[in-house]
Amino acid sequence: xxxxxxxxxxxxxxxxxxxxxxxxxxxxxxxxxxxxxxxxxxxxxxxxxxxxxxxxxxxxxxxxxxxxxxxxxxxxxxxxxxxxxxxxxxxxxxxxxxxxxxxxxxxxxxxxxxxxxxxxxxxxxxxxxxxxxxxxxxxxxxxxxxxxxxxxxxxxxxxxxxxxxxxxxxxxxxxxxxxxxxxxxxxxxxxxxxxxxxxxxxxxxxxxxxxxxxxxxxxxxxxxxxxxxxxxxxxxxxxxxxxxxxxxxxxxxxxxxxxxxxxxxxxxxxxxxxxxxxxxxxxxxxxxxxxxxxxxxxxxxxxxxxxxxxxxxxxxxxxxxxxxxxxxxxxxxxxxxxxxxxxxxxxxxxxxxxxxxxxxxxxxxxxxxxxxxxxxxxxxxxxxxxxxxxxxxxxxxxxxxxxxxxxxxxxxxxxxxxxxxxxxxxxxxxxxxxxxxxxxxxxxxxxxxxxxxxxxxxxxxxxxxxxxxxxxxxxxxxxxxxxxxxxxxxxxxxxxxxxxxxxxxxxxxxxxxxxxxxxxxxxxxxxxxxx
Amino acid sequence: xxxxxxxxxxxxxxxxxxxxxxxxxxxxxxxxxxxxxxxxxxxxxxxxxxxxxxxxxxxxxxxxxxxxxxxxxxxxxxxxxxxxxxxxxxxxxxxxxxxxxxxxxxxxxxxxxxxxxxxxxxxxxxxxxxxxxxxxxxxxxxxxxxxxxxxxxxxxxxxxxxxxxxxxxxxxxxxxxxxxxxxxxxxxxxxxxxxxxxxxxxxxxxxxxxxxxxxxxxxxxxxxxxxxxxxxxxxxxxxxxxxxxxxxxxxxxxxxxxxxxxxxxxxxxxxxxxxxxxxxxxxxxxxxxxxxxxxxxxxxxxxxxxxxxxxxxxxxxxxxxxxxxxxxxxxxxxxxxxxxxxxxxxxxxxxxxxxxxxxxxxxxxxxxxxxxxxxxxxxxxxxxxxxxxxxxxxx
Numbered sequence: 001x002x003x004x005x006x007x008x009x010x011x012x013x014x015x016x017x018x019x020x021x022x023x024x025x026x027x028x029x030x031x032x033x034x035x036x037x038x039x040x041x042x043x044x045x046x047x048x049x050x051x052x053x054x055x056x057x058x059x060x061x062x063x064x065x066x067x068x069x070x071x072x073x074x075x076x077x078x079x080x081x082x083x084x085x086x087x088x089x090x091x092x093x094x095x096x097x098x099x100x101x102x103x104x105x106x107x108x109x110x111x112x113x114x115x116x117x118x119x120x121x122x123x124x125x126x127x128x129x130x131x132x133x134x135x136x137x138x139x140x141x142x143x144x145x146x147x148x149x150x151x152x153x154x155x156x157x158x159x160x161x162x163x164x165x166x167x168x169x170x171x172x173x174x175x176x177x178x179x180x181x182x183x184x185x186x187x188x189x190x191x192x193x194x195x196x197x198x199x200x201x202x203x204x205x206x207x208x209x210x211x212x213x214x215x216x217x218x219x220x221x222x223x224x225x226x227x228x229x230x231x232x233x234x235x236x237x238x239x240x241x242x243x244x245x246x247x248x249x250x251x252x253x254x255x256x257x258x259x260x261x262x263x264x265x266x267x268x269x270x271x272x273x274x275x276x277x278x279x280x281x282x283x284x285x286x287x288x289x290x291x292x293x294x295x296x297x298x299x300x301x302x303x304x305x306x307x308x309x310x311x312x313x314x315x316x317x318x319x320x321x322x323x324x325x326x327x328x329x330x331x332x333x334x335x336x337x338x339x340x341x342x343x344x345x346x347x348x349x350x351x352x353x354x355x356x357x358x359x360x361x362x363x364x365x366x367x368x369x370x371x372x373x374x375x376x377x378x379x380x381x382x383x384x385x386x387x388x389x390x391x392x393x394x395x396x397x398x399x400x401x402x403x404x405x406x407x408x409x410x411x412x413x414x415x416x417x418x419x420x421x422x423x424x425x426x427x428x429x430x431x432x433x434x435x436x437x438x439x440x441x442x443x444x445x446x447x448x449x450x451x452x453x454x455x456x457x458x459x460x461x462x463x464x465x466x467x468x469x470x471x472x473x474x475x476x477x478x479x480x481x482x483x484x485x486x487x488x489x490x491x492x493x494x495x496x497x498x499x500x501x502x503x504x505x506x507x508x509x510x511x512x513x514x515x516x517x518x519x520x521x522x523x524x525x526x527x528x529x530x531x
Numbered sequence: 532x533x534x535x536x537x538x539x540x541x542x543x544x545x546x547x548x549x550x551x552x553x554x555x556x557x558x559x560x561x562x563x564x565x566x567x568x569x570x571x572x573x574x575x576x577x578x579x580x581x582x583x584x585x586x587x588x589x590x591x592x593x594x595x596x597x598x599x600x601x602x603x604x605x606x607x608x609x610x611x612x613x614x615x616x617x618x619x620x621x622x623x624x625x626x627x628x629x630x631x632x633x634x635x636x637x638x639x640x641x642x643x644x645x646x647x648x649x650x651x652x653x654x655x656x657x658x659x660x661x662x663x664x665x666x667x668x669x670x671x672x673x674x675x676x677x678x679x680x681x682x683x684x685x686x687x688x689x690x691x692x693x694x695x696x697x698x699x700x701x702x703x704x705x706x707x708x709x710x711x712x713x714x715x716x717x718x719x720x721x722x723x724x725x726x727x728x729x730x731x732x733x734x735x736x737x738x739x740x741x742x743x744x745x746x747x748x749x750x751x752x753x754x755x756x757x758x759x760x761x762x763x764x765x766x767x768x769x770x771x772x773x774x775x776x777x778x779x780x781x782x783x784x785x786x787x788x789x790x791x792x793x794x795x796x797x798x799x800x801x802x803x804x805x806x807x808x809x810x811x812x813x814x815x816x817x818x819x820x821x822x823x824x825x826x827x828x829x830x831x832x833x834x835x836x837x838x839x840x841x842x843x844x845x846x847x848x849x850x851x852x853x854x855x856x857x858x859x860x861x862x863x864x865x866x867x868x869x870x871x872x873x874x875x876x877x878x879x880x881x882x883x884x885x886x887x888x889x890x891x892x893x894x895x896x897x898x899x900x901x902x903x904x905x906x907x908x909x910x911x912x913x914x915x916x917x918x919x920x921x922x923x924x925x926x
Contacts, residue, residue: 172535179539186543186558190550213554220561224668231669235612239632246632250612253634257611258667265568269560274553284548359563 013251014149017229020255021145022062024226029058029134031219032181035188036130038211042192045123049094053127054134057087061138065146087135091127092119137181144174148233155237163237171230178223189213217270221262228258273352280356438501439494445506445513446491449484452520466492477524483516536562536670569666572608576664577676579606584617584660589684589832590649595625596683600643600660602635610635615643616661623647623655623683649685652782654808654836657681686831687779687786690921695791695888696911714750721749756797757820758861760785761852763845764805764837769867770894777893778805778839780915781865784890786834787921788863793827801830804848805837814842817852820860846872849880858884865890869901869912877910890915 033054040047064083068076096104110118148170155163192211232254239246378384436444450460458476460469470488474481490509494501540559547555586598600617604610616630625646635641647657660678665671722738725745738746762785769777785801792799800820807815815833818826845866853862862885866873869889877887889905889912891898898914905912913923 175535179535182539183542186546186555189554190546190552193552193554194550216554217557217561220558224561224565228667231667234669235665239614242630244614244630244632247634250632250634253609253636254611254667257609261568261572261667262565265564266561269557269564272557272560274556280544280556281548281551284544288548359567362567 014152016251017233018145018149021149021226021229022142024222024229025138025141025145026055026058026062028178028181028219028222028226029138030055031215031222032185032188033130033134034215035185035192035219036133038192038215039188040123040126042211045126047123047127049098050127050130053091054130057131057134058138060087061135062142065139065142069146084135087131088128091131092124095121095124095127133181133184137177140177141174144170144177148174148230152233152237152240155241160238160241163241164234167234167237171227171234174230175227178226182219182223185216185219189216217266221266224262224265225258228254228262280352438503438506441506442490442494442501442509445509446487446494449487449513449516452517456520477520479522479524480516480519483512483519486512487516536566565668566670569668570671573664573666573671573674576604576606576608576610576613577662577674579604579608580610580613580662580676581605582660582662582678584658584678584681586647586657586681586683588682589686589828591686592649592652592688594649596623596647596649598629598645598647598657600645601640602633602643602662603640604635604638607637609637609639610664611667612664614663616663617645617658618661619647619657620655622651622653622685623649623657647683649683651685652687652779652835653685655683655685657683684832684835687782687834689790689831690783690787690918690925692787692791692921692924693926695788695924716750718751719748720751722746723749756792756795756861757857757859758788758792758797758863759800759802759820759853759856760788760863760865761845761849762801762803762805762834762837763848763864763866764803764839765843765845766839766841768845768870769839770896773867773893774839777867780917781867781890781892782834782837783918784892784915784921785863785865786831787924788865788890789827789830789834791924793822793824793830796822798822799826799830801833802848802852803833803837804842804845806840806842807833808836808838814848820856844872846876849873849876853880853883853885856885859886861886861888863888863890865892867891867893868895869897869905874904874908877905877908881908881910887911888913 030051034051037047037050040050064079068079071079096107107118148167151163151166151170189211193213232251236246453459453473458472466488470484474484487509490505540562543555543559547553581603583601584598585601587596590596598617600615602615611634613633613635614630615633616628625648629645631643633641633643658678658680661675663673663675665673722735723746725734725747729747733748735746735748762781764778764781766774766778789799789801798820801818804814815837818830818833849864856862862880864887866889869891880887887910889910891901891912892915894916895901895914902912915921
């Protein structure tokens with residue numbers, strides 16, 4: 001098949017492109033209106049008419065833009081003023097007629113009593129908000145689209161660099177406006193589906209998670225189609241400047257293939273699983289909360305010295321300490337169970353996260369690859385060596401802290417383990433006297449006690465008498481005072497008396513010894529508490 | 532644009548996180564999918580392209596050549612836009628450049644064409660064929676694909692010669708000659724009455740019986756022309772202000788002479804110290820004496836590719852290659868000048884039984900002296916100053 005090359009038939013093709021772009025914007029505005037209508041319906045207002053209203057308003061805005069293009073300054077202002085007055089009035093009349101003609105006398109009577117209160121009803125103000133939104137965005141987009149295609153013609157005689165810069169600027173403006181409006185559309189849809197029953201009591205019973213969101217998808221498809229047309233305008237300008245012949249069927253193919261491509265893409269996006277994004281959202285929330293905790297912690301750290309200084313001037317010292325920052329939020333709960341096969345769920349989840357991470361890594365690598373110059377500039381900045389030094393110092397500190405912590409933990413474990421092994425040894429000696437006399441057994445029990453408390457303290461110093469040591473120990477551990485005094489008495493008797501030790505005393509002392517051991521395992525009771 | 536998309540994706544993710552609405556993920560899918568698929572699509576289309584360039588690769592100066600570029604999209608995806616550009620030197624340009632933006636449907640084939648004009652002798656690269664394409668949204672940089680380079684040979688101009696008066700000492704050839712010493716017994720021309728001294732072997736007995744008196748056969752004299760053209764393309768032996776014109780004229784003369792000789796069914800060879808564009812480091816390979824059209828085309832192709840340069844002196848080249856030539860061969864020396872050393876070499880060649888013609892091309896100051904010197908040696912000198920000078924061989 002042969003294609004006869006021909007130069008672009010500028011005017012006709014540009015007109016078609018402008019008409020198509022305008023139609024796409026008008027449809028996109030209708031999508032925005034539909035989303036807003038759904039939101040108002042959620043709030044109990046019957047606002048289905050707003051979709052058609054948005055469509056007509058956007059069409060009117062585009063018509064007005066082209067109509068007043070050739071009108072001089074004053075006339076243009078008058079036209080705009082008339083437009084801005086007429087449309088709200090028409091909207092009000094429509095609302096009045098919609099409520100019924102029998103309501104009209106009452107309405108007019110209400111105006112006489114409180115004009116602003118009754119004329120600007122809630123529904124009317126809500127519709128006016130959409131009117132302002134649609135009117136502003138339609139006007140800006142109509143202007144930008146017109147300038148974009150108008151500037152394209154300059155490529156035939158002007159510098160290509162200048163023309164391309166202008167075209168890029170307007171393309172970015174169109175994209176930014178469409179995406180801002182897209183943010184509104186998504187917000188409307190999300191708000192219409194949001195479960196606010198707990199937060200907003202008057203919405204009780206109006207929660208509907210099945211509010212349609214096809215308008216959001218349609219809006220973004222239209223945005224992509226529109227942006228592809230602006231990209232075509234950019235390329236067409238370059239080809240015009242280079243005097244490159246263009247296949248006559250290219251504009252049609254561009255549009256058709258673009259529609260097919262974005263349609264298929266939308267279908268794919270619609271069919272791909274989204275339920276696993278709940279895990280993603282929870283993780284995001286968790287990350288945000290964690291960041292908030294960190295920020296609050298840092299603020300607390302900064303304010304702590306100030307607070308401490310301020311507390312010095314405070315008269316009431318018994319004031320309660322400020323509450324501790326809340327504990328870190330709990331880890332996100334696992335994704336809700338479903339009746340599906342767990343293996344399939346795992347595969348789907350794996351696919352979702354795999355694709356998600358792959359896209360992020362790919363995007364980052366692409367960004368780095370396409371911004372090598374930016375990275376080079378950043379690496380030359382004076383802040384970079386400082387940041388690098390800081391990072392290295394921080395890393396060294398972390399490693400040092402890790403080492404210190406490890407040694408502390410190891411020492412602690414050793415400390416914990418040592419008494420326990422000692423305890424086992426002592427217990428063994430106590431349980432198995434091995435043919436010792438009752439006197440020796442009593443003395444052994446006391447010595448075992450001394451051995452037990454040697455590490456945890458306070459240890460008996462050389463030259464301290466048993467009674468003196470018992471007083472010191474009881475001051476530290478009053479909870480074992482009775483048992484310790486009994487044991488000390490028994491030891492002194494066994495060690496220094498001449499009379500034989502009564503054998504039944506040994507099991508009694510063993511019981512005391514066990515009690516002491518159990519009590520020493522627990523931390524010492526707070527002595528202040530008793531004060 | 533990509534920054535705006537990333538910003539929107541982040542906004543949507545946070546909105547989704549706060550509202551727990553999964554439909555925003557569909558929008559994120561849409562944006563990310565548009566970006567990824569666009570990149571993949573462009574690369575896929577370029578890798579699925581099959582293309583070829585068709586044109587007459589060997590042409591004569593002045594001819595217009597149609598170049599046909601066939602492009603086939605082997606993919607089931609369309610190539611929405613494809614910029615095709617082909618490169619060629621100015622010496623072949625019928626139009627300043629060839630570039631076009633095409634569109635190809637799935638598995639569609641497309642033929643583009645443009646014209647080249649062979650304006651000057653040479654061996655020219657045509658291509659590479661360059662394809663570039665991009666995505667519908669302009670989210671990624673354009674990707675390109677380069678094809679191979681083809682070559683076009685433009686033969687040198689050939690002047691139609693009538694009689695270049697090339698001497699020969701080889702009897703009994705196919706060329707008629709005026710000297711009766713070269714009578715060819717295979718070419719009887721007529722009869723005459725017997726004269727005393729005629730060889731008995733030349734008596735035509737049938738005619739003698741018919742006429743009743745002795746008749747002797749008359750034979751047409753003929754020669755066999757075996758020619759070696761020695762083409763000097765050492766720039767140092769041409770006038771500096773005439774380097775381009777003089778060397779081109781010399782190449783034209785060599786081509787025209789070879790054409791005339793081979794058209795007369797004689798053998799011709801080509802020896803030159805110029806550089807072949809296929810092998811620029813060394814002199815072009817000598818083409819020994821042969822007959823036939825194929826041989827002529829071989830000589831013309833070499834002459835099309837040949838380039839003048841500063842290289843070994845012509846006399847040295849001549850000395851190296853004349854020893855391989857058979858006795859009686861005619862040497863046509865095509866050069867830009869003729870110095871004493873060249874005449875010394877001519878004398879040596881004459882002693883070796885070779886016949887010589889000296890063709891001096893371009894502007895040469897000492898032409899009279901050269902003519903006088905050549906005349907004393909019995910060598911014909913032809914001076915070609917421009918295209919009109921070829922008329923000397925066209926009368």
